Amino acid sequence: MTKDIPEFSLQRMPVYLNYLRSLPDDGTYGYISSGAIAQGLGLGEVLVRKDLAYTGCAGKPKVGYPRAELIRALEKFLCVHDKKNAVIVGVGGLGRALLSYGGFVNYGIELACAFDNDPAKIGTYIAGKPVLSVADLREGCRRCGAILAIVAVPAQAAQTVAEQLKDAGIKAILNFAPVQIAPGDSVRVINIDVAANLAILASML
Amino acid sequence: MTKDIPEFSLQRMPVYLNYLRSLPDDGTYGYISSGAIAQGLGLGEVLVRKDLAYTGCAGKPKVGYPRAELIRALEKFLCVHDKKNAVIVGVGGLGRALLSYGGFVNYGIELACAFDNDPAKIGTYIAGKPVLSVADLREGCRRCGAILAIVAVPAQAAQTVAEQLKDAGIKAILNFAPVQIAPGDSVRVINIDVAANLAILASML
DNA sequence: TAGATTGTTAATCGATTAACAATC
């Protein structure tokens, strides 16, 4: 599956998919050229063609890429039609917001349940998703067959949670805690530190 | 100020700062070596030394870098002591969560106020911050002297909001809407698409 | 001194861009 594509190309795949899906469906964009995509996204057009080549969808000289087919190819590439379950640990403000966010379904991902260690939250439902005790993390992940997890706990709890998620069979973690977590080589991690990103922007000015 | 540092080195600066601040303050880490930092963060040690060189803080052969001094140098580099105001547009779940999040202060950033176009929200306070009408965006940004903004509105509203922020004098935007926004060259943008990041993780498996 | 660690210069690696042939 999805192999030996450069890291950075992979990261752009959802961007292409999003962009193509957002175009008006009135026939204007039956075909779209790499140049048009590049302009819409602020990328180089050769880069776009190279990236799209990884999807296996061939463009036609003179007209460009068949949009519907390209969308399907990107969806296939990103395995959007394989339903994947994710769990979220930490039901603070951010955890709550993500539970209510509808965007995951665009990639075939469903947030199946949440975990917290606040007795006042355990047993409740948020956006229709049950909040379970962190003590039941292993069992909860197993039951819904989750392979993805979002960590939205305070920094000091993140490392422990990451290890528990690993034990629970989670294969990839999106970490919002502002610490590097190291659950080991068998688990992929992407860190998103919102405050740090704002600080980076500030110091670029 | 902050000049000609490689993009990727800049992105790691907050990571170093975070890490150094998180170490126990019991004297164990009066000095810390690049090797130790590299290990703690999963980076190469030469890379760490190169990055830290941009802060101007010199390490001592045989002992490493003076931690307190290094923290100060990183803080200076990131202008943490220059107070910077930010605004947030869109008070949905994510906007709310970010308003309540205390992490920005670590980088000298304060979320001064929020904007929304829901009359039920306008005039209320969240985490002590006033929610204003998007119609007052220009005036609100001016009054608090904000140069940073967070966009947490639905995708279809993001481009318009970005342009309004530009008109209001905002210089950098952290965009959570899953669209590329293009307010023009005078405004820096970092995009964070949470669902896309989870999709990327999923397809790496 | 000997050893550990820094800081720098050169080499490597990967990603982007440029040039251009192929194609409809």
Add this chain to the structure above:
DNA sequence: TAGATTGTTAATCGATTAACAATC
């Protein structure tokens, strides 16, 4: 056909790593 666009190969660019001299 002529022209626009794709797809590929070579060149460039930037970031990381390796090698090693300098230093305390």
